[in-house]
Amino acid sequence: MRYEGTVYRPPSEAGSLIIQLTIGCARNKCTFCSMFKDKQFRVRKLDEVVEDLYDAREYYRDYKIKRIxxxxxxxxxxxxxxLLYILNKIHEIYPECERISAYGAPADVILKTDEELKELKAAGLDMIYMGAESGDxxxxKNVKKGVTAEEIRTAGLKLKKANMIVSITLISGLGGKERVYEHAINSAKIISDIKPEYVGFLTLMVEPGTELYEDYKNGKFQLLGPVDVMKELKVFVENVDSEGTVFRANHASNYVPLKGTFNADKQKMLALIDKAEKEGIFRPEAYRGI
Ligand code: SF4
Structure with a gap:
């Protein structure tokens, strides 16, 4: 089993076996993202991936691998x-595996037909984590995401149509001071339209080595403070209509940990936002992380 460079996974995949099917990100242009800047994108050779699957089986021979x-x-x-070949191999080597998941960029979801997505789901690709970042x-455009809100909406709805579990990530503060309201309200709109199973809200932290960091340093981009982040979150939570969607904003980057299920827990979450705003109790900058 080999890993190339830093390997990222969603927090909820902490207990999963991680297998690199690709190296890096095919786009690698988002101005806020430093994850794969050190990697030249490529799809790995399938026989290498299969070798890793066998190696991991050997290494974890006494364990049941439930998630990959x-x-x-x-x-x-x-x-x-x-992809179908790899999914079938996974089930052959790990018959106990109950869930296979992956990141899915909206632009690549759109390139798959409904039929292809259904085939992938039938072969065991159960869950896709899609970074929307914003619905505005x-x-x-400013962060060079490379897709429009309409394309994100289309991608999310296609995944839902294929019965895949959809987890969408948004980034609080990504619009800077100029787009607080629009970022919040339009993000609420795409979530209400897609109605994914999960939504996660991180809070922007600018990282050295990214274009956004340079913009921040040069005064072209203004980071939101915790009070503005709360205002933005409030507009988002107030305007989402997505019954049953599990909401998490309890990442280390968030100023106030929030979690709940839409729409039932809206009032509870709004009360927590109000309390944090009134009392000014936020996670200190020194304790925030990505
Ligand atoms: S945010 Fe996603 S699509 Fe954008 S550069 Fe990072 S990994 Fe690639």
């Missing part, structure tokens, strides 16, 4: 027939 996460940035860019076209 296909890294790096975007497994869905891989040709459907190759201006913000998406």
């Amino acid at each position: 996460f296909l890294a790096d940035g975007d497994a869905l860019i891989v040709k459907t027939q190759d 076209d201006v913000v998406l």
